[in-house]
Amino acid sequence: MKTPIAQGRRIGFDYGEKRIGVATSDSESILVSPHATINNDADLSLKIGEILNDVQPIYIVIGNPKHLSGADSSKSDEAASFAALVRSLYEGPIYLVDERLSTQVSYAQMREAGKSARDSKSVIDQIAAVNILETALLNEKSNTSIGTRF
Template structure:
């Protein structure tokens, strides 16, 4: 199957921080970028990063319970995604992120990192996992992943 060309920005939304990763244009490589403190200026910083990398869209992790039910974190991520779409003017896709933070923590633990002092790095790794999973889904299905929040007007 084919994958749309273009850089994607992966986002792991947390209560205190937002982990950010990005893909290359071909969607083959995903790298951690930065952890942004949640609050005033976070959306502007993400929009700036998207412009800097000439991004096609954002891929935001949607936290669901293990049963697939919505939680307070789900609503927070949905709200954040809507505000990000408005602030950036880019398409935003919400994708299931169940266990991405757990996978990120395990990945760092396997390298001997202290989890408590690595929280900002965990957020970036979680964003990387979210984006990699979304790209693999699109590559295998031939369809853009997740739920579209806003269509790019470009």
């Protein structure tokens, strides 16, 4: 028997060296929507804090870019550093979610929609964040691990 999932909004982040895609769920976890793309710059902590204050999530997921073999990549270390920053701003649960190929899937989704990925880099980051959060919600709804607890 499935356990009902907790009510409350969730946030997904797709970390990148230049930009970070942000997605949020509704409080019933039915819809996941693009929320923002934020620049990875000196104001990052402030921007993340504003989003957390606005959304009030019950948990956060951050994409963990692993190798196809499943091993952590050098980008995994960067995602973990970003997770540490988020941890300094948020006391609730944070999960690292396998995001292998999420950006490539996002580019394919843009092409299928007839959009130019080159002209929509900030949208790509948001779509990748949506895919990461949707993966976490599917895991949660099927009573499997949301991701690796950070």
